[in-house]
Structure formats: C-alpha cells, structure tokens
Amino acid sequence: MHDNIIRQVLEQLKNGDVGVEEAYERLKHLPFTDLEFAKVxxxxxxRKGFPEVIFCQGKTPEQIRNIAQTLLDNGGTLLATRADEAAYRAVQEIEPEAIYHSQARIIIVDRRPSKMAVGNVIVISAGTADVPVAEEAAITAEVLGAKVARVFDVGVAGLHRLLAFYEKIASAKVLVVVAGMDGVLPSVVGGLASCPVIAVPTSIGYGAHFGGLAPLLTMLNSCASGVSVVNIDNGFGAGYLAAIINRIGEIGEADEIGEMGETVELGDGAND
Known part of the structure; x- marks a missing residue:
C-alpha cells in the first residue's frame, strides 16, 4: 500500500541510477517538508503504511494545493477529507486525475500499484440522512485496501430491514455502523455480530439530540460487547480503523488497494 521512498532511493543508488548527491538531495527532505503553515x-x-491525509476544513485552497503537491511529489495516494468544491479545484490544478466524492467530501488521487481489495468491511447506516458520513467511512476503507459493502437506511424504526441482511452482516470481518437520532443501531448490530463493530454517531437529529451528543453517549453506553466508538461525524476515523483491523491476517496486505465495493441501498426515508 505504501511507497517506501528510502528503499527506492537506496535501490536506485545501488543500481547507479542516481548519484550520491542526488540521493542525498532526495533524502534530506525526510522526515518532513516545512511549508511554514504546515509540516508535511x-x-x-x-510508519503507518499510508501517506498523511489532508483534513481540508479550515485550510485555504492554496494551502491545500501546496500540501497536496508535496505529498504527491513524495509518491503514493492522496486522500483529502472534508473537502469542498474549492479544495477540489485547487487539487485539480496540480493533478487533473483527482476524483471528488461530493457526498463524502473526499478527494482522491489514486496512485497505488494494485487495486485488489481484501477482507470484508460492511458499512451500515441507520438512515438516508446518515449516508454522507457512512460514505466517508466506506470510501476511506476502500482507499486503504478494504473490500467494502454498503447497507443503507436500515435503522431500528424498521428492524425487519436490518434483519433481512443478517447473513451479510454475520459474514463481515469488521462492521461500521453510522447512526444519528437515538444512536441505538450499533448496539443492535453488536448483539448480532461476532466481529468488531465501530460505531459512528452523526449530528443528524432534533433538538435534544444535541448535535450528535445524544447518540454518542448512547453508543458509549452500549450493552453489546465488541462495540467501539469514534467521534461525532468521524466517518474517516471509522473507515481508517476498520481498514486496519480488516488487514490483519491478510496476505500481502501492505501492497493491496481497495476497489469500489458493492452498494446496497434500502428505502428513501429520513434518518431512523
């Protein structure tokens, strides 16, 4: 999954493809590049098997473009989260092949050598209103090499919808469950599944929902075993963690890349 820059430079030096001075110039920028406003x-x-990810919120398009350029110059895949159209246009200026997933607010420049996906991550959303956060989790996991399936709009207000996918859920290696409102769905799924469940509270809900605090507390107090919780609306964090767990035991995990997974969408109602 990652480009070992040091190994690559040393191999080139050994083979005579680069001289000592050129190799030195390429290595001296490690371990970070100082852009003054950012230390890339x-x-x-x-260290981690995946390059630094750009969190676009709060950054100017110019800052995003410069950080992206530095990361791309060092090789590997670019992943930028919480990105808007302005951020996308800024990245497109330096890399026309950049892809923008507007619902998930993610920018991707995919330069990984293999597109073979591994494992089985299933991302579940309680309601249609939770899908943007669920998509952020799903796309993140895919970019990190996981095989991902989606099961959307199966909240507890219509529990039969979730149970219709019991066999699929039982086959998962990792489950990401995204829910707003009362945030109960991860506990229900945790009671059905034998694999780790990563719960994601969303900021979708009415007043006493407190912008996601109510489902966060519900998930933290889950009575089901094996449920962990990330921060409110943190689909990226959930997808990243799911991909790491999913890779455990997979052959050639460091060199594999996710491909777009199966999508299962149910209903068109509001968040349950």
Missing amino acids: DNHRAI
Whole structure:
C-alpha cells in the first residue's frame, strides 16, 4: 500500500541510477517538508503504511494545493477529507486525475500499484440522512485496501430491514455502523455480530439530540460487547480503523488497494 521512498532511493543508488548527491538531495527532505503553515509528514507512509491525509476544513485552497503537491511529489495516494468544491479545484490544478466524492467530501488521487481489495468491511447506516458520513467511512476503507459493502437506511424504526441482511452482516470481518437520532443501531448490530463493530454517531437529529451528543453517549453506553466508538461525524476515523483491523491476517496486505465495493441501498426515508 505504501511507497517506501528510502528503499527506492537506496535501490536506485545501488543500481547507479542516481548519484550520491542526488540521493542525498532526495533524502534530506525526510522526515518532513516545512511549508511554514504546515509540516508535511513524508515518513507517514513508511510508519503507518499510508501517506498523511489532508483534513481540508479550515485550510485555504492554496494551502491545500501546496500540501497536496508535496505529498504527491513524495509518491503514493492522496486522500483529502472534508473537502469542498474549492479544495477540489485547487487539487485539480496540480493533478487533473483527482476524483471528488461530493457526498463524502473526499478527494482522491489514486496512485497505488494494485487495486485488489481484501477482507470484508460492511458499512451500515441507520438512515438516508446518515449516508454522507457512512460514505466517508466506506470510501476511506476502500482507499486503504478494504473490500467494502454498503447497507443503507436500515435503522431500528424498521428492524425487519436490518434483519433481512443478517447473513451479510454475520459474514463481515469488521462492521461500521453510522447512526444519528437515538444512536441505538450499533448496539443492535453488536448483539448480532461476532466481529468488531465501530460505531459512528452523526449530528443528524432534533433538538435534544444535541448535535450528535445524544447518540454518542448512547453508543458509549452500549450493552453489546465488541462495540467501539469514534467521534461525532468521524466517518474517516471509522473507515481508517476498520481498514486496519480488516488487514490483519491478510496476505500481502501492505501492497493491496481497495476497489469500489458493492452498494446496497434500502428505502428513501429520513434518518431512523
């Protein structure tokens, strides 16, 4: 999944493809590049298996473009979250092949060598209104090499919808469950599944929902075993964690890349 820049430079030096001075110039920028407004972590892929991810919210388009350029210059895939159209246009200026997933607010420049997906991550949303956060989780997991399926709009207000997918849920290696309102769905899924469940509260709900605090507390107090919780609307964090768990035990996990997974969408109602 990652480009080992140091190994690549050393191999080129060994083969005579680059000289000592050129190799030195390429390596001296490690472990980070100082852009003054940002210290871009060039070692992230070596340590973590995936390059640094850009969190676009609060950054100007110019800052995003410069950070993206630095990351792309160091090789590997670019992933930028919480991105708007302005951020996308800024990245497109330096990389026309950049892809923008507007619902998930994610920008991707996919430069990984293989598109073979591994494992089985299933992302579940309680309601249609939770889909943007669910998509952020799903696309993140896919970019990190996971095989991902989606089961959307199966909240507890119509429990039969969820149970119709029991066999699919039981086959998962990791489950990401996204819910707003009362946030009960992860507990229900946790009671059905034997794999880890990553719960994601969303900011979708009425007044006493307190912008996601109510479902967050519900999920933290889950009576089902094996349920962990990420922050409100943090689909990226859930997708990243799911991909890491999903890779455990997979052959060649460090060199594999996710492909777009199956999508299952149910209903067209509001969040349950």
